[in-house]
Amino acid sequence: MKRNANRYKRRLIPLAVFVVGLLIFLLIVSRLAKNEEMMMRDRCSLNAQIYADELEKDFNRSSIATDMMAYMIMDEGGMPRNFAKAAAGMMQRSPYIDSIQLAPDGIIADVYPESARIIGKENLFALPDRVQSVTYSRDNKATIIQGPFQLSEGHEGLAVRQPIFFExxxxxxxxxxxxxxxxxxxxIFESMANDLKATHNEYRLSKTEPGDDEYHVVLASREYLDRPEAQTFFYGGCYWKLEVMPERGWQPSFPLVLSFLLGLGIVLLLTGMTMLLLKLQERxxxxxxxxxxxxLTGLYNRQGFDEAVSKWLRKHPEEKATAVIIDIDNFKLVNDLNSHRAGDEALKNLARTMQQHFSDVAFVGRNGGDEFCALFRGMSAAEAGPLLDGFATRRHLFRYDGKVHSYTISMGYAEYPTQARSRSSLFQCADAALYAVKLRGKQGLSQYQPHVGEAGRSQLAFGLQDIAMHLPGAILIYKADEQEEILFANLELIHLFDCDTLEEFLAYTNGTFRGIVHPDDYDRVETSIDEQIAASGSTGTDAVVYRIITKKGRLRRVLDKGRLVDTDFYGRIFYVVLLDESSWD
Structure with a gap:
């Protein structure tokens, strides 16, 4: 009986090991299949995102020609004199351009090359297949892309149309x-299509038309895609959608029959399978x-930061924390004066500085553009305030092109849960506090106060240039060097010289302060200004009366009240208010 029992065990245990091992193997195979599909989906999603971004960049690079033509038209007050030469140069720099056209009032007048002209001077507003898109572009002042449509050469094309307005x-x-x-x-799609096919992917690119939500297929490697990963972006008044899936579909790469046979060695393979699972999880x-x-910066992006903050708040619903929004002051000026690469260096510099100062006690991330964010874990606003104050008021330096540049920042912060109990509300409060700093003149720090609302924010809607251009007084800014180059003139000053536009004013005065002052008064005026600035106890201000000659030949006397200021970007400059003699009373 015992012998029978042992025999039964010898048969049952191996059978049990086999069955259990086979079940474990089947579970592992099933898990592998799911992980492989997830990995394939992640890879397809990443490919869709990468090639959608590249496609958007190709559009941007190719459509620079419309911007350049628009600037030429606005600079020359109408049709450019050297259209064909300019168009030829632009087409040499972009291999994707088939032709460049100008359409005053919607009527195609100039085409380069001329061989690309389909018929005579087409009126786009009279063509049934184009009137909707050009009307949308004009009425919304938006650059749009229409097509694809058949070209005379037998291939297809996309039309990028930019509306041009004169003031x-x-x-x-x-x-x-x-x-x-x-x-x-x-x-323009060839590089994307070749790369996707080379990596064994099927794809489909679709787009809407301006003002329409229906997608139309532009390019596809096959007619039907099975549950593809998609990436959408908006460009040229259209929504574009790139869908990607593996060439062989979502089936696992290993054959199921062979996998079942390999289940016989499940015990030996279990360790290897575990390692493979870990590898897939790591991926x-x-x-x-x-x-x-x-x-760019290596910090959390908006999605990653929001996830990290939300997770921490869920785990510590009653623990204090401080949310911070940080913004680089005058970041556009950094880009405009030094290039976008310099702006990137400033962003990376601020990111490194934030990591050095805050990474031990805070989540730090980049919202986008020049705006950063942080959440100080377990710290009240009173505890975080001194740390933030020192960071906000310090001078931030970065090196670009062999030179050291500086920038300042503005910071707003709010306390959790005292001032807000949700992540979105908390950072809205911090954002409102940031705007309070902007209202005070930037470079500083402010904690959220309930009274900082839309009424205060409305002041930021008025740009300094808009205010200066419409103030009832002539304003002039020029460099305090030998050239005395004019940097800014508002409408009041332009009209004081009987000019209609800034270009006309700069041409009349040669763009210098010397061109403003009457020639017989210039030496006296320069001497008077230098003596007042150099006088003991001077605050850098001066006041002098001199004559000007307007473009219409009228002689006027003006009072010049100026102030010499040192700036980071332009060096020493004069801010000047000119008062006509008729307004002295």
Missing amino acids: NPDGTERFWGFSIVVLKAPD RSHLHRMANTDS
């Missing part, structure tokens, strides 16, 4: 027409980190 003397705008770039539809984690990290 009338009374402040209204007048529609001039369109600058148009026709892109070669197959060529997924890597892709997750890429999706949540800002590529």
Whole structure:
């Protein structure tokens, strides 16, 4: 009986090990299949995002020609004199451009090359297949892309149309027409299509038309895609959607029959399978980190930061924390004066500084552009305030192109849960506090106060240039060097010289302070200004009376009240208010 029992065990245990091992193996195989599909989906999603971004960049690079044509038209007050030469140069720099066109009042007048002209002077507003898109572009002042459509050469093209408006003397705008770039539809997509096919992916690119929500297929490697990963973006008044899936579908790469046979060695393979699972999980984690990290600065991006903050708040619903929004002051000026690469260096510098000062006690991230965010864990506003104050008021320096540049920041902060109990409300409060700093003149720190609302924010809607251009007084800014180059003149000053536009005023005065002062008064005026500035106890201000000659030949006497100021970007400059003799009383 015992012998029978042992025999039964010898048979049952191996059978049990086999069955259990086979079940475990089948579970592992099932898990592998799911993980592989997830990995394939992550890879397809990443490919869709990468090539959608690249496609958007190609559009941007190719449509620069419309911007350049628009600037030429506005600079020359109408049709450019050297259209063909300028168009030829632009087409040499972009291989995707089929032709460049100008359409004053919507009528195609100039085409380069001329061989690309389909018929005579087409009126875009009279063509049934184009009137909707050009009307949308004009009425919404938006650059749009229409197509693809058949070109005369037998291939397809996309039309990028940018509306051009001139400002009338009374402040209204007048529609001039369109600058148009026709892109070669197959060529601009060729690199994306070849790369996706080379990596064994199927794809489909679709777009809407301006003002329409229905997608139309532009390019596809096959007619039907099975549950593809998609990435959408908005460009040229259209929504674009790039869908990607593996060439072989979502099926696992290993054959199921062979997998079943390999189940006989499940015990020996269990360790290897576990290692493979860990490898797949590591891959997924890597892709997750890429999706949540800002590529330029290495900080959390908006999605990653929101996830980290939300998770911490869920775990510590009653623990104090301080939310901070940080913004680089005059960041556009950094880009405009030094290039966008300099702006990138400033962003990376601020990110490194935040990590050095805050990473031990806070989550730090980049919202986008020049705006950063942080959440100080377990710290009240009173505890975080001194740390933030020192960081806000310090001078931030970065090196670019062999030179040291500086920038300042503004910071707003709010306390959790005292001032807000949700992540979104908390950072809205911090954002309102940031705007309070902006209202005070930037470079500083402010804690959220309930009275900082829309009424205070409305002041920021008035840009300094808009205010200066419409103040009832002539304002002049020029460099305090030998050239005395004019940097700014408002409308009042332009009209004081009987000019209508800034260009006309700069041409009349040669763009210098010397061109403003009557020639017989210039030496006296310069001497008087230098003596007043150099006088003991001077605050850098001066006042002097001199004559000017307007463009119409009228002689006027003005009072010049100026102040010499040192700036980071322009060096020493004069801010001046000119008062006509008729307004001295």
